[in-house]
Amino acid sequence: MSGRLLQYAPADFARVLQGIPVALPGQDVPDEVDNARMFAIASFIYAALDSRSVEWSDYTSASSAYLAATATSHSLESPDAHIPSYIRADERSQNGIAHSxxxxxxxxxxxxxxxxxxxxxxxxxxxxxxxxxxxxxxxxxxxxxxxxxxxxxxxxxxxxxxxxxxxxxxxxxxxxxxxxxxxxxxxxxxxxxxxxxxxxxxxxxxxxxxxxxxxxxxxxxxxxNEERLCTHQAHRQLREQLEADELADQQNIRKWKCKMALTHAKKGLHAVRFHLTKWRRDAMLARETLVREMFQAGRSIVDTGLALVHRMDVERTNTDRVRLQEERERHKEMMREWTSRRERWSQM
Ligand SMILES: [Zn+2]
Ligand SMILES: [Zn+2]
Ligand SMILES: [Zn+2]
Incomplete structure (x- = not known):
């Protein structure tokens, strides 16, 4: 992107960037203060259109404008999604009776x-x-x-x-x-x-x-029949087995919940990062268009730079971007929460 910038920017732009003094229209000799200001603004324009910015680190490296269909299907909505799959499989094999x-x-x-x-x-x-x-x-x-x-x-x-x-x-x-x-x-x-x-x-x-x-x-x-189990001494062994089962079940359910939540968070994070990347790419394109059109209209480096500053202020509060960033934080938080929960449970 920055490569193209030098093609449509005014001839002075490249010289200003290199710190070579230039005279503004109507000046016979370069002015030191004007040159320092132009240098700062030209550098800013260059950086704002730089697609290799470090800010990119939080985005995906996806090169396509479309998110793979599988990544968006991170829903917990299927009718029996609340029933762990291993229990569903169990149920089918035992005449619909879930517990072995x-x-x-x-x-x-x-x-x-x-x-x-x-x-x-x-x-x-x-x-x-x-x-x-x-x-x-x-x-x-x-x-x-x-x-x-x-x-x-x-x-x-x-x-x-x-x-x-x-x-x-x-x-x-x-x-x-x-x-x-x-x-x-x-x-x-x-x-x-x-x-x-x-x-x-x-x-x-x-x-x-x-x-x-x-x-x-x-x-x-x-x-x-819990009551009968508890009151009849003859069923003590069965009762103890059931209590042990219950504990094991609890562990299995917890493991399953962690897996579901972490998978959801991972997929959600991927999806939201993808959309952020796309949003970012569009924003960069709009920045470039703004700069190109202003330069082509003969506007100065300073005017163009100030317009770009304003554009980037607007970007920061863009509702789509803010929403995506919040969603990203939510999924990150979910990831942290369930990772620590998994650690805690694995020690029980
Ligand atoms: Zn009978
Ligand atoms: Zn009995
Ligand atoms: Zn989600």
Missing amino acids: RLAAAVKAALPSVADVRARPSSTLPEMGVWSCSESDCGHVIDPWDLTVAECEIIGSYMGVGADSGIVVRADGGAELNRQNPWQVMRCIDCLGWSHFAWHLNAHCIVFWWPDPTRAYKSEPGLWW
Whole structure:
């Protein structure tokens, strides 16, 4: 850039830069004070248009005007971004049960049941009797001959009366309402799941399932029955294992959080530096245009230099630049914060 400057600058410019005295128009001999001033201003113009300035150190060396697409995608917005990827992978491999120890406990409680969360009605023979697939259980649910307990479970969701889903026959027996097959299937789900919950409860696992009266919006879920775990001496070993798991999980989550935050900060910093570089390049171009146009219009070195000073004042408070610099500081701060957090956690 500075090379070109010498081409369009007035003939005196190069001489002034070298400290050779020149006479201003209308002067017969060079004036010492004028020359000192011109020398300072010419040096300033030269430096302001110098693309090799040390100030460049904070910018990227990217030569393209476009930021690589991957560098901008530093978002934490994906729907399951808050769930560590190793947990997501775990979940897929264990029938949707995130914790391996919990999955193992379910397997121990119901070794013959492939998936406790699958709808029990899907294994019901056409209009037949549902039987627990746990081999030595033998529990059956007959939709056409409900027990009092089963009626109570359904009643807790559907209430009693005409819309309760239960029809009481003349012989006193209770059955599901055949007129509404959709509801029959829901009731079978509810009763089957409630039976599985009974199995799991003995192993300190709470099992819950979606409301049979509404469209299923979630799958059944399970978790440790913490209260039972704490009060039964027999479960002390399991409890201790779970506590150890919890600690390990905490460490893993922390590691994962650090990784996410540092990656985000690094990518963000790269992106913002890229934009700063581009901003800077445009600003330099505008400076050069200003100087060239003024020199070509016959303006003096001093006038041009003062205009450049004003231009650079405006650059300093430019909102785009200020915003980018703030963003850069934010990402730097994030980097510092998570690096020190990582150090602290690694010593725990
Ligand atoms: Zn059973
Ligand atoms: Zn117990
Ligand atoms: Zn960011």
